[in-house]
Amino acid sequence: KAGVTQTPRYLIKTRGQQVTLSCSPISGHRSVSWYQQTPGQGLQFLFEYFSETQRNKGNFPGRFSGRQFSNSRSEMNVSTLELGDSALYLCASSFLLRTSTDTQYFGPGTRLTVL
């Protein structure tokens, strides 16, 4: 079974630009969550999508947005990039992420550097 894939793996952008990151979950998984990881703040939850609907959202500004397609693939977008957006962006997929028998699998992440 193929794992969670994220593209691109590395990205360099400049302040003010926008960026779109992509995540393909494990086949059959309907929940896709996005996280930001930085050395200072650790791992922070961005949002979770389930069946094309945003089910939860973390405490991030509106510049961070996402969506999920009917095939469960998800994208996240960051507009008007700031230096502080430099981070590892992780995507994770799960079947439901609601029961104790559920598991969650992470992709390798996209390393975003904002100059």
Add this chain to the structure above:
Amino acid sequence: EDKVVQSPLSLVVHEGDTVTLNCSYEVTNFRSLLWYKQEKKAPTFLFMLTSSGIEKKSGRLSSILDKKELSSILNITATQTGDSAIYLCAVGGGADGLTFGKGTHLIIQP
């Protein structure tokens, strides 16, 4: 504001020892508590505990959720050097999705 506190922040033990990592939380509308292991790459999911599944075990790792005390422990028995990692606790519930603790940095010395 939801809060997750992990202790200790770091721990150094010898191979073969048993360790207990702690996670306490304050969240509105608790839904689930998750444990992750992170080495140099992306986190690896370990367990999810909910009101209907308060105890989980997998090999040398086990975890218990205490809803009364608003806490959870992660036990690792017969530790090995490969257990060295940062262990993250996250709690789901409330409006902000998942809230992560800062992690416990575990080092297993041979």
